[in-house]
Amino acid sequence: MRILAAICGFLSAFGVALLCGQAAHDIRLCPDNITIWGAQSTQHFLVLGQQAGLERDVTSSARFSVSPAGIGEVDKSGVFTPKANGPATITAEFQGRIAKAGVRIEAFAKQRSFSFAHDIASIFTKRGCNNADCHGSVKGRGGFKLSMNAQFPRQDYTLSWKAGPSTCSLPTSSPRSRASISMSLKKVCC
Structure with a gap:
């Protein structure tokens, strides 16, 4: 009985069954x-x-x-x-x-226009670039600062997209484009 209960608990934890046998x-x-x-x-x-x-x-x-x-x-x-x-x-x-x-x-056929907050800031968040351990910390990292978890995307755009001559290539998370997006940054990040 204990073995059956353990198996049912394991399976329901992974969504395979709701409650054992029911x-x-x-x-x-x-x-x-x-x-x-x-x-x-x-x-x-x-x-x-x-x-x-x-x-x-x-x-x-x-x-x-x-x-x-x-x-x-x-x-x-x-x-x-x-x-x-x-x-x-x-x-x-x-x-x-x-x-x-x-x-x-x-508007199935209409292409959405580019948005820094949607297309780039989400990549920073997924990769952890704008968390407290990286560029989202109080002082930033390597002289490059981002807002924590893209809370201020306009500021992030100004600091990253228009910042300087160095580049950082991040793969896009969009299924429509597997190309990399090159961004102007003060220093190469991540």
């Missing part, structure tokens, strides 16, 4: 109603299974579908990628339970 009472899809704007936009959906007052992420075990057909697709990890403009319904199925979410896709 089905979910209900599931929900998060977010439930959204609008996606612009080319290359995506949205990650989570499927949450509910039972005995607890919720667990069961996205990896759920099956997804999109209607109408051809307006978009959802991969196994719950990432929705639109293919055309219009309203869509995302349906998730887990243990015989069904949850739905509404999606409105607008």
